[in-house]
Amino acid sequence: MDRALNVMFVVSEAVPFAKTGGLADVAGSLPLALSKAGLRVSVLMPLYGMIRQGGSDLTKAITDLEIPFDFFTLKGDVYSAVRDGVTFYFVERDEFFDRRQLYGTPKGDYFDNLERFVFFAKSFLPLCQALELKPDIIHCHDWQSALVPVYVREKWQDEAEVNQAATVFTIHNLAYQGLFAKEKYHLLDLDISLFGIDGLEFYDRINFLKGGILWSDVVTTVSQQYSREIQTPEFGCGLEGVLQTRAEVLTGIVNGVDYTVWNPATDNLIAAPYTPTSLAGKANNKKALMEEYQLDPTLQEAPLLGIVSRLADQKGFDLLAAILPELLADNVTLVILGTGEEKYHKLLSQAAAEYKGKIGVTIAFDNRIAHLIEAGADMFLMPSYYEPCGLNQIYSLKYGTIPVVRATGGLVDTIEPVDIKKKTGTGFLFQEYSPEAFLACIREACQAYQNKTLWKKIMANAMNRDFSWESSAKAYESLYRQALARKAAERSSA
Numbered sequence: 001m002d003r004a005l006n007v008m009f010v011v012s013e014a015v016p017f018a019k020t021g022g023l024a025d026v027a028g029s030l031p032l033a034l035s036k037a038g039l040r041v042s043v044l045m046p047l048y049g050m051i052r053q054g055g056s057d058l059t060k061a062i063t064d065l066e067i068p069f070d071f072f073t074l075k076g077d078v079y080s081a082v083r084d085g086v087t088f089y090f091v092e093r094d095e096f097f098d099r100r101q102l103y104g105t106p107k108g109d110y111f112d113n114l115e116r117f118v119f120f121a122k123s124f125l126p127l128c129q130a131l132e133l134k135p136d137i138i139h140c141h142d143w144q145s146a147l148v149p150v151y152v153r154e155k156w157q158d159e160a161e162v163n164q165a166a167t168v169f170t171i172h173n174l175a176y177q178g179l180f181a182k183e184k185y186h187l188l189d190l191d192i193s194l195f196g197i198d199g200l201e202f203y204d205r206i207n208f209l210k211g212g213i214l215w216s217d218v219v220t221t222v223s224q225q226y227s228r229e230i231q232t233p234e235f236g237c238g239l240e241g242v243l244q245t246r247a248e249v250l251t252g253i254v255n256g257v258d259y260t261v262w263n264p265a266t267d268n269l270i271a272a273p274y275t276p277t278s279l280a281g282k283a284n285n286k287k288a289l290m291e292e293y294q295l296d297p298t299l300q301e302a303p304l305l306g307i308v309s310r311l312a313d314q315k316g317f318d319l320l321a322a323i324l325p326e327l328l329a330d331n332v333t334l335v336i337l338g339t340g341e342e343k344y345h346k347l348l349s350q351a352a353a354e355y356k357g358k359i360g361v362t363i364a365f366d367n368r369i370a371h372l373i374e375a376g377a378d379m380f381l382m383p384s385y386y387e388p389c390g391l392n393q394i395y396s397l398k399y400g401t402i403p404v405v406r407a408t409g410g411l412v413d414t415i416e417p418v419d420i421k422k423k424t425g426t427g428f429l430f431q432e433y434s435p436e437a438f439l440a441c442i443r444e445a446c447q448a449y450q451n452k453t454l455w456k457k458i459m460a461n462a463m464n465r466d467f468s469w470e471s472s473a474k475a476y477e478s479l480y481r482q483a484l485a486r487k488a489a490e491r492s493s494a
């Protein structure tokens with residue numbers, strides 16, 4: 001049997017400690033799944049003020065860890081907490097991390113994000129030295145920890161704690177790159193020769209994400225389809241050429257979901273439980289959802305469409321806006337939960353006032369309603385322009401709430417198109433990013449909904465799909481072993 005791998009995550013957020021998005025879900029649950037599979041896993045993240053205030057049971061692991069930064073040696077304590085066999089380490093430096101938000105306020109990013117995350121990246125080696133940790137794999141995520149693989153190769157190549165380790169870098173959303181003024185380059189403590197077109201430079205600025213892509217042994221994204229799309233100009237955010245140069249080591253592993261939280265058989269936030277073989281509770285949830293939004297009770301038999309999303313252009317709300325009057329003239333009802341861009345807040349609030357009884361809208365982040373929509377709706381709409389992985393469509397499968405989605409990114413990898421003749425598939429997909437294609441796809445799904453036997457079969461197909469973390473954790477473990485083999489081969493040829 002292979003020896004248990006020792007893996008360290010370096011990441012800027014993880015549930016249950018701090019979250020702004022899907023990254024935290026992955027960083028909070030993948031380590032636990034890996035640990036369950038027999039790997040030894042720890043996580044390094046910043047100690048945000050909210051973590052201390054959140055009442056987590058923190059233990060001091062290191063007093064006065066010395067971290068070189070600019071002309072100084074900054075001291076930071078390190079705390080730890082254990083969850084299901086995984087140790088989470090939190091590096092403390094209040095002037096950087098004790099703030100209201102993680103990365104910025106609605107007025108913009110914090111002006112010193114470069115300093116904050118250079119400090120964070122540089123804390124990794126002293127932490128390993130102080131605790132005598134010697135990881136086989138250093139797994140970094142998004143721009144906030146993208147400098148770690150650069151340091152491993154360019155600064156820490158003689159440091160025994162890390163120089164044998166393979167680095168893995170996961171891109172959760174290519175649109176966020178960590179771009180900074182080149183005048184701050186000296187703070188990175190890297191040779192100026194690395195600031196070039198083949199290095200950290202990007203249109204005359206510093207690009208952290210590019211560092212992670214270029215210097216890691218292996219690069220991944222959160223679905224296979226997205227790993228292909230980001231190598232094209234349409235989805236590459238200017239980094240498509242860089243990603244193409246790493247195509248050989250670039251792969252996609254789809255995110256898992258936590259079925260202890262998202263399962264209609266055990267979900268206590270919904271009106272009634274149900275399972276693939278006992279669906280009666282689904283109708284109770286639909287009734288409860290319709291009552292919650294005072295939808296027209298005579299429309300109980302009409303398909304109820306649901307949306308839970310950030311209200312952002314990425315998620316396809318411009319398409320929804322374009323089809324709304326026509327869609328609501330059909331025999332359907334619609335419920336939307338989301339927060340985000342002001343223009344969509346306005347649009348949806350106006351629609352809620354104009355089409356009373358046909359549409360329900362909540363502009364908020366509300367976990368209870370998110371669960372109720374998953375359970376009560378018949379279909380789930382996700383017309384994303386791009387989607388690295390997407391979680392809500394995977395939850396929807398489990399709740400028998402059939403996804404109607406655009407064929408992009410993780411939506412392609414997780415939804416199998418319905419074949420009406422063969423009664424196979426789990427959802428409806430449209431290709432072209434246009435209002436016409438979106439509306440036609442919804443109507444096709446509504447047509448299928450009228451055939452109760454067919455619809456029940458599609459629901460059963462969807463509910464029986466398994467996207468638990470176990471299989472993704474296995475894929476990561478085999479990727480880790482490939483990365484180590486690659487690193488070993490490189491060392492022996494050097």
Ligand code: ADP
Pocket residue numbers: 021022023308309310337338339364365366367370389390391392393
């Ligand atoms: P992204 O990370 O791009 O926002 P995902 O589908 O990957 O999209 O994940 C979004 C997560 O946030 C899901 O867990 C979803 O249920 C949740 N979510 C998004 N908006 C809301 C909201 N307004 N209220 C409650 N949960 C929400």
